[in-house]
Amino acid sequence: MLSTRSGVRALGASDLSAFLELTALDPVVNVFADYRARTTNLEPRWLGGEMWGRFEGGQLVAACHVGANLVPVQAGPDDARAFAERALGRGRTVSTIVGPHAAVEALWEGVAGGWDQPREARWRQPHLEIAGPPQVEPDPRVRRTTRQDMAELYPACVAMYTEEVGISPEHGGGAELYRARVTQLMNRGWSFAAFEGDRLVFKAEVACASPHAAQIQGVWVPPDQRGQGLAAHGMAAVAQVVRAEVAPVVSLYVNEWNEAARRAYARVGFEETARFSTVMF
Known part of the structure; x- marks a missing residue:
């Protein structure tokens, strides 16, 4: 009506x-x-x-x-x-x-x-885009994940979500649904990770895509591996593959206070085009 x-x-x-x-x-x-x-x-x-x-x-x-x-x-x-x-x-x-x-x-x-x-409000999150080649060398270890990676990938996804949102995705019995979402992205070829031996050292996913653009989510590096450029080189690899195979423009939005992430994205060649806000309940 x-x-x-x-x-x-x-x-x-x-x-x-x-x-x-x-x-x-x-x-x-x-x-x-x-x-x-x-x-x-x-x-x-x-x-x-x-x-x-x-x-x-x-x-x-x-x-x-x-x-x-x-x-x-x-x-x-x-x-x-x-x-x-x-x-x-x-x-x-x-x-x-x-x-x-x-x-x-x-x-x-x-x-x-x-x-x-709301539980939290994040009022000015830079919205970033890249529509050309990355400005740093892509990490050659980055690849699409498979079901054989789940033992490393799923805990990394839970850790990323908990760190980002402030509550575990498994809270209140949500583990089954969240695992299904991780598997769904994997099956679509939208889940990427880099491994050092058997250990996951970088991950990111495509959250959604259209013929015009793809949006990245879930960028994460283990805390003890940060500060080594893994995020920048990993994102360069993801952006390169996604632009070639999914959509011509890659976007994401990031918390204003996350200066390390913003520096990494800037190194890759992401540029701010808008500001987002997120109000969480």
Whole structure:
């Protein structure tokens, strides 16, 4: 149903073409939403939630992914307020609000009075892109992972997630689902790692991809191996393979305070193109 006050309704398969035109306005920043639309056809049963659209004069002008994450798409202040109004009407069902800073800030301001306080808010996360060859030598040890690597890979993924998010992905009985996600990325050829002997010394994954871009997540080096350039040379290898085989532009976003990671990405050739924010519950 379309709200006459906000012009917001849930999108469906018939809206796919218009939605992809919307994400194409900034295809790298919108890669997550683009990927979700292409892989689910905007069908709620496959989305595991909904994709809301806001219309003006019958034209789709903004959207918002509503699943485990609330993700605004091309949302200006009025769009974000409209999405926040709809979100308040259903209560909080998401674990994060994430996306471009201004839209996330406006969304949070709109729902803050009715939702519980976030566990953490990271307001200015540099969004980085690389669209050319890496500027450092790729680590030749980096390769796609296989099921034979799971004994090393899965604990590394848990350690990375716990360090990054502040809570284990296995918390509350989530181990089976998280292991399935790690396996899913592996099966897609989206999981990469470097090994020294049998020990994993670097890892990263492609979180999502479209014909325009791929977004990297889960970059991690064991604490006792940091400061040796493993992240820079590992990311150079990942970016090189992903640009050749998955999508022409590689992106990621990083915490503003993580200066070591930011230096590593800058060495590779990643450049800041936007600022993201993440509000975590």
